[in-house]
Amino acid sequence: MEFIELDGVGLRYELSGKGDHTLVLVHEMGGSLESWDDIVPRFVDSRRVLRYDFRGSGLSQKVRGELHIDTMAADIAALLDKLGITGQVALAGVAVGGAIALHFASRYPERTSAVAVGSPATGVAPDRRAAALERLAKIEAVGMAFAVEESMQNGYAPELRDDIKRFERYRARWLGNDPASYATVWRMLAGADMQDELARLRCPVLVIGGSLDRVRPPTLAEAVANTIPGARYVEVRTGHYMAVQTPDLISDCIEHFLSAVGA
DSSP states (O other): OEEEEETTEEEEEEEEEOSSOEEEEEOOTTOOGGGGTTTGGGTTTTSEEEEEOOTTSTTSOOOOSOOOHHHHHHHHHHHHHHTTOOSOEEEEEETHHHHHHHHHHHHOGGGEEEEEEESOOOOOOHHHHHHHHHHHHHHHHHOGGGTHHHHHHHHSOGGGOSSHHHHHHHHHHHHTSOHHHHHHHHHHHHTOOOHHHHHHOOSOEEEEEETTOSSSOHHHHHHHHHHSTTOEEEEESOOTTHHHHOHHHHHHHHHHHHHHHTO
8 A cells, every 4th residue: 555645635545456457446435445455356467456545534634624526536637647647547436436436537538438336426315415414413523433333234234244254344444434524525425416417428337236225225326327328237236335245246347347348
């Protein structure tokens, strides 16, 4: 793992693998680059793989105040520039990481070859916004422990806990989040409106829905796919934290898609 400073913001990242193609991995809210631990080995023999803790998460710089998704996409562009990665890259993201990947494709179409996203969190429905903001206020006041039971129940379904050590490790890492940064990223999501930009995307896109995802059920993922021209949609047996829960399944989805579109 390495650390880099970009315009005054410190990010943790890892660049591994080899090949002419680059895959950028963007983790979920509450996650970190470790969310991709069991997926990276599937790709490093054929392409470069860049994963990082987005600002506010993992060991990257924490955030306060107002945050915009433009900033999150710009961080990827700056990281690519700093590492000398030119040309187009493919991106894969889960939940809010999926939204960041799609927004990068919208803002930097000339740098994007394809995008694969799982349960993309492209916004918060107006009728859920007040309750979400109230929950965030409690997380900031009390800490991550306030929300862990509900988040794990809805995001890491009991049906997917056969590997109990994997679940316990993820839960403990989730609890280690900075509550204020977590809330800041969620407020960014609550203020996002991506409908118009999704309808203008022209790169190949795969949207993965999780049949056991109770945070963003498959109907929401499919609705995102239906907004994007030509997007492919697949529903698989996984949950919200799908890169951690079912890495082989998600790796297969990403690998087959990227091979099919030549990205």
